[in-house]
Amino acid sequence: MSSQAPMIEMRNVDKRFGSVIAISDISMKVHRGEVMCLLGDNGAGKSTLIKTLSGVHKPSNGELLVDGKPADYQSPSDALDAGIATVFQDLAMIPLMSITRNFFMGREPTVGWGPFKRVDWKYADRVAMEEMGKIGIDVRDPSQPVGTLSGGERQCVAIARAVYFGAKVLILDEPTSALGVKQASVVLRYIAKARADGLAVIFITHNVHHAYPVADAFTLLKRGSSLGTFRKDEVSREEVLNMMAGGAELESLDAELSEFQRNEQHDDEITEGSLPASAAHGPQSSGARLATGY
Incomplete structure (x- = not known):
């Protein structure tokens, strides 16, 4: 584990909605070049936790730190500007739009100035192809609709987009839940690559068999509370499964x-x-x- 300050850390974080306690007293930290798997069954509080990390919700109590400094995000855009990128299950993609348009949505590269400014689609196509090629996905035509890609490939487009635009912390919300074995392996390989590139990755899932091969540590949630954080060399796959289920x-x-x-x-x-x-x-x-x- 790195001796540097964690890239992202939660200290005794609570989130309440009126009288409902969604998450209670959660502490967790993730370093650069580390994959933290956040495990829990449906209703364990995973969604609330990642929305708190990504700026959608503000903690009711506790402290959130990024790179050792307190973070007080007012919106998801504030978290994104700080390098915290979240890839939600719905991917925020438009199936009928091209790979390139989805890759650069809202951040299109331009050329020219003033009234003559226009989107540089030639450059955008080249970047989209190169970034997808880096993760082993051969895009023959970046103008093809993103809906023609497999589920695993669409996940990789969303992840590659986040990394390209400077993500330091990558939060993945159930990226393999609706994928077959082959497609899930594509996503898991890219998670391992993101770790090798020095990103801090938070991988949310309820599938221990997907989590265990790529994880460095596990934080287990049950009914909004943490059962603890465990390093991979401290627990077996079966022990993680028993604690979770x-x-x-x-x-x-x-x-x-x-x-x-x-x-x-x-x-x-x-x-x-x-x-x-x-x-x-x-x-x-x-x-x-x-x-x-x-």
Whole structure:
């Protein structure tokens, strides 16, 4: 782990909506060149936490620090200006627009001046192709609609866009949740590349099998509270899965299913034992009568 100040840190952060406590007493820090996986089931508070990190919500209590300095963001644009880029599940992309237009949306490069200023689409196309090529995605025509790309490729467009525009902290909201194995592997490889490039990555997911290969540390959430932060060399995949899903709940479920199966077998044995011999051997008896002519 780096001896420098964390790139982003939360200290005892709460977020309340009226009387509802969405997250409570959350502490977490992520250094440069590190992937922090934020794990939790649905309703654990993951969405509220990333919106607090990205400037959508202001903490009710606690402190948020970026590069060792207190951060008081008034909007997501303030967080983005500080280098905190969030890629949400919906990707904020327009499927019918080209790859290039989605890549530079709102930040189009221009040439000329005054009334003669115009978008330099030739330069934009070249940059989009080069940035996608860096992560191993060969874009033959950057003018093709982004909706023609696979789910994993669209995720990579959104991530590459954030990195190109100077992200220091990359927050990924369930980037592999709707992807197949091959597409998810594309996204996971790019997460590893972002870490190698020195970014601090916060990878939000409920899939331990996607998280474990790329993570350096895990923060587990349950019902808005933190179960703790663990380094990868401190916990196994199975231990992370048990903490996240709740080992006690899984053991209870196994016991209930076993009991149900035993009761079902017992009922079948009683039913078979109560049938008369003629009924129990109905097909054979019927066959015998037909053979003898009775």
